Amino acid sequence: MIRFVNVSKEYKNGVIALYDINIEINKGEFVFLVGSSGAGKSTLIKLLLKEEGITRGKLYLNGTDITRVPNRRIPFIRRQLGVVFQDFRLLPNKTVYENVAFAMEIIGASPRAIRRRVPTVLSMVDLSRKASSYPDQLSGGEQQRVSIARSIVNNPPVLIADEPTGNLDPDTANDIMKALVDINNRGTTVLMATHAKEIVNSMRKRVIALENGRIIRDEEKGGYDIES
Ligand SMILES: Nc1ncnc2c1ncn2[C@@H]1O[C@H](COP(=O)(O)OP(=O)(O)OP(=O)(O)O)[C@@H](O)[C@H]1O
Structure with a gap:
């Protein structure tokens, strides 16, 4: 469903936000993306949404190499991705x-x-x-x-959530997680970037941890920290 192959991202100012990332996420998975501030989580999501270009490597969405998609086709790529942000962004x-x-x-x-x-x-x-x-x-x-x-x-076959519980109290955050799990149970693949340690630890889903732009852990039924 989503495949990063040797993906690197260097911003124009020379900051290398992602180094040689390899990830494969299958249809129907629920995946947490964790890591401290600046680790590269938002950059990884921006590459998927084609808000930022990829410096090196290939990125496949549903079998299409989206690094090679021309600008006029970006709206069609975006339709395969539902997106939820921390700040809701309602009209x-x-x-x-x-x-x-x-x-x-x-x-x-x-x-x-x-x-x-x-x-x-x-x-x-x-x-x-x-x-x-x-x-x-x-x-x-x-x-x-x-x-x-x-x-x-x-x-959309994939739902991306960037810190969706960041502005919410713990009980409300749990309601949001229930809604996301429900959607996942209906077959939608979910990729959620988060700092919410308790949520990640309680759900025991796949956890991909980034640090300084590299994957340091990719674990089925993982926790927020390596020892948890
Ligand atoms: N537009 C940009 N231009 C230059 N550097 C950037 C840009 N956006 C992010 N960076 C840098 O890339 C690195 C990764 O940032 P990113 O926003 O992906 O981290 P993050 O894990 O999402 O952090 P947070 O949890 O705080 O949202 C950081 O060093 C950041 O300063």
Whole structure:
């Protein structure tokens, strides 16, 4: 599903953020990406989203070498990836329903498909009651669940979450994790970058640890730290 082959990333200022990264993530896996600040987690995600170019190596998404994809095809690549960020990034002037519907409108979905699909995903994240609310009328956890609904509404095979619980208290963070596990159980591959040690330790999923741009650990059913 996702394959990094000898990938390196050097920024224009000479900072080498990733060195010779090799990762293979299969369909349906749930993978935590951990590492201290500056380890290279966000850079790795930016390469997948094609927000940054790759300096060396190859990166495959669903069998396509995305390092060779021309710019005009980037939107098609992006459609295979649902993305959730720490800061939710909802549109403030749209309701919950409209925020989720908008993700379908921009890919040209029919009004009928939108009317059918949006209530389904809102119920998956337990937000049916809040469909007409605006983001500023919601708690942080609810806003993040809207953002998750939006990220999966077009059925992407892969969901990328960059520190999705970073702004949330522990109970709310657990609700978000339940939503992500639910989505993973329905077959979506999940890659989540996080500093949330307790969450990683309690879930016992695959853990890939980065340090100074290198993979120092890749463990099935791992913990946040090597000793855990
Ligand atoms: N646009 C950029 N230009 C130059 N250097 C950058 C740029 N973005 C990140 N870096 C550098 O690349 C390295 C990796 O940064 P990155 O943001 O990927 O780390 P991270 O693991 O996501 O950290 P955090 O947990 O704080 O988000 C750091 O040394 C950082 O300073």
